[in-house]
Amino acid sequence: MTNLLRKARWSPYLVGAGIGVLSWATFYFMNKALGTSTSFVGAAGSALCTVADDHVCNNAYYLKEYGAKDGGFKPIFDWQFALDLALVGGAFLAAWLGGTRRIERVPALWAARFGPSVALRYVGAFIGGFILLIGARMAGGCTSGHGISGSLQLAVSSWTFFISMFITGVITALALFGRVGKERSHV
């Protein structure tokens, strides 16, 4: 067991099966489906709430996601918010045990295409994250809520999301990277 935990990398099939079993547990014990992106709305809303309380409280979208039936808001720091924060800790543990934890500002593939500038990578990451969440909230979920949880429930919404995001992802990757690094970069 200790050896397994210290391994740098696990088979994707094992990891996928593990996530599948984790989904059983969330359905059975918690009556929940894995998801991560709604809490980004909660984070944004509670940050803005400190400066523009009235605006946030009357915003249709915050009310849609967090409005309680009897008025006011449901807890922002809920099951999913806790899950999101714990994702950082879980990955930290895995990386630390496996000896793969390292500070990285510019990933190798990005550097091969756009150079080693940290500033440029951060601008790309910021814009990417910005676009990512707009898409996720428009679609009603992300790779977790739609991609895994929704797909495993065979939801039409989720498979539509999955196929659509894969198509634009492939086009974007082709546009950004072309044929950079022709050798297969299987790690």
Add this chain to the structure above:
Amino acid sequence: MFENFFADPKTILLGVLTGLVFGFLLQKGGVTRYDVIVNQFRFRDHTVLKTMLSAIVVGAIGVYAMLGLGLIESLHVKGAQLGLNAVGGGIFGVGMVLLGYCPGTALAAAGQGSRDAIVGIIGAIVGAAVYAEIFPFVDRTFGSMGDLGKITLAGAAHVSPWVIIAALTAASVSLFIWLERRRTPSTSA
């Protein structure tokens, strides 16, 4: 918004436990790496697809079995609003390749030391705030386009979910076998 900011301790604890396991698995699977995610969209590394399809197949079998046995009362299917699902998904794909992580893997990547993921998370929170402002417009424009309700593939095709699950399992296993066979010696270098 802050009057009852925290859910009850049990809910939070269960969320923490789920997140710890999920984050651990994602990192061990390598899908918290920018190069792995982007190279999936370039068909050079199929780790993401292998992981997701395994999770979907295993998850589907267990969740539908529990539903059939009455161990769980209901599913949590999100309503199909095909316009929003397709356009939102399309926008998501662009963001995912530019950032190199999705929301969950960005959080996990932050835990393994990827500083760019933290910047991406900040961008994502700003994106969420902007979406909250444009939501009324988006909803008005194509919110009701292709609104089919909380429908599953099995419901749409009028077949048992097990028919879909069997087909999905067969397709995924075939794909896995094919991917493993075509792997040339250079890939393991």
